[in-house]
Amino acid sequence: MIIPARYASSRFPGKPLFPLRGADGVAKSLVQRSWEAASAIGVPASVWVATDDQRIADEVAKFGGKVVMTSPDCRNGTERCAEAADKLGDVDIVVNLQGDAPLTPVDAIAPLIDLLEQKPGCAMATPAVRCSPSTYRHLVEDQRNGRVGGTTVVFDEDQRALYFSKRVIPHLPADHDLAELPVFLHLGLYAYRTGALRDYAARPPGTLELLEGLEQLRFLETGQDIAVHPLPPLGWDPIELNNPTDVAAVEAALAERGMR
Template identity: 40%
Template sequence: MKTMIVIPARLASSRLSEKLLLRAGGKSVLQHTYEAAKRASVTDQIIVAADDPRIVKEVDGFGGEARLTDVNCQSGTDRIAEIALMHDDVDVFVNVQGDEPEIDPGAIDAVAELLMSRPDADIATAACAIDTLAKLEDPACVKIVMGANDRAIYFSRSVVPHARDGGSETLLSSGKTVYWHHLGLYAYRRDFLLWFATQPPGQLEQIEKLEQLRAIEAGKQIVVASVAPAARGIDTLEDFRAFRDRIEDI
């Protein structure tokens, strides 16, 4: 199967303006992400799906490949679907978020390889074990409920599965992983992307504000690769400063 990594890159950000162009260690956040993705072995084909000419200029400047996509795309997945329309020779598209400069290339490979090995699946994504109560109860930490054969049953910002007898802490310390943190890394089949781009948000998606529920609600199959805990992405100025300190201290 032919695979492509796509990095959806939106210039505007409500929490940290133009964060992808912020520089640490002489490189932009976007360049760090691109170079991390390039270390994945599953493909050497990487495209940045940009919404602004300044993003394209930045990518051209460090020798990458970028395509300008519709500024009105509602999500990164829609932006990747636009790239998929341009590449009917590619079977699998891997979504690497542009604000993940410390993403593990091994996790990219794991997600892509899982989808390629599972003809029953439309999407593959990644998760790591939750091991603290604070993280479990944080609505910013999206949880996955998994069933047989590593299949995702549901995604939620709430604590799921709910321990009816109040035993969340006991479950955390049981030695068996019950709670899983969803990481925003995906691999999609091309036909799924083209379907997704034509579908309105589902009821569950609108309630939880999680677009992967659009696929779950429609009966699409999502499989999950278990990976090591991920470094935090760049959402806030504090995140960026911490990343810059780590990079510049090396």
Template identity: 45%
Template sequence: MTKASSSVAIIIPARYGSSRFLGKPLAMITGRTMINRIWSLARAVPGVDEVCVATDDERIAEHVRSFGGDVVITSKECANGTERVLRAAEMLATTPAIVLNLQGDAVLTPPWTITALIDEMHRNPTVEIATAAVRMDMRSYEALRTAKQHGEVGGTTVTFDRRGNALYFSKSIIPFVRDDKQGDGTGLLPVFRHIGLYAYGYECLRRYISLEPGPLEGSERLEQLRALEHGIPVRVVEVDYGGRTHWAVDSPDDLKRVEAIIGEEGDLVGA
């Protein structure tokens, strides 16, 4: 299926009632709310026709409007962030050809990684879903492996074929690395950490939401496996964070880590 036009919308799903972190989008990070930071990142991406926040909560909506952001109120019955993104896209004045799902807790996402997905969708009109991944070096690999050994769930890895199409996503570290000699001499390993950033062709997003979850998605608790289980290719785009640190906010403890990273590396974009 090909995309009919080149219009692009970035939609940021933001839910107030997270069981792990109530009111997370309104949490403060170095003087600005999380949702304000995400909106600023999205606005810094060139070639985007529309940026909006999709939320089910008037507190978030009122705050987004206060800093000049566009907001769409979606139902509290949305099963997940991806469905919330679709419902918001359906309510936009102009139907976008490409929809970017920029998760509301990914406050350290460099704008150029979003651009890389948009470029891939434009360059290859047959690509229906694209997502991002960062190649790991031994240091980042060992840090992730240690975290997994201590029971942390966060951190997804992905394998893909020579065309860049995903083979599998997992909360386990894949592929298994026997020793550091599997690197290519640069210190990098054949292990890619998945970045939870997605670009969809609009019609594919509608079809994806209508599909039944499969056993792999149920086991891993990873929505993107639904596409693979139903035979929809997912293009994996390797991105370079340019020395920036990847981190998402899953709990209140993550706020301190993110603030420390911003203190060390500076803001990606201004307010």
């Protein structure tokens, strides 16, 4: 499993090193919390942080994680995973746990690998959780205030992705019943075939990827299928740390889940 982490960010510089307080009040860096979430699967030795920044590498070494250094020219986490996978070698499937999503449910990983086995035509598999009313309101509030919040996804009846957006899709009328929301929040977790990763890294970003700022759209723009694993509401809001304004909500979710 690879956790891509970069220091430079227009919205939140130094985000991987930002301290987040858990249920016990102790602060840990975002990259450490992401590493602990990945290691909870039970194989910490197979978890790598891929970065181009020595400050992040030093932090990972401090809490006992493993680092693979990658080029500063990587344009996104998927390209960083592709370079890291080439350096690590001898892997058929790469799992990418995004470094800004410490609340991602790690028990969603095994179903992604199963999906790739069941759907040999898919280049990648990724989970999406049906929004609870509170998650939906959080997304709409971000959108209303011009903040880039979570990503939503729509998919077909065969659970293949049709589109990902930083806007809330599909659009819902104002009187829609929030008890039955057809809105799915995309979670920052991917399982790729290694060959698809190499092909991805060899292609330039497409128009939609550049406009939305969503790396996974390169797969769709080049005609490759993405399998979506839909999940019911989780019982907590799986908020990503996209902006400094998300810190309080993420820390509240860590406390609610008893994550130290």
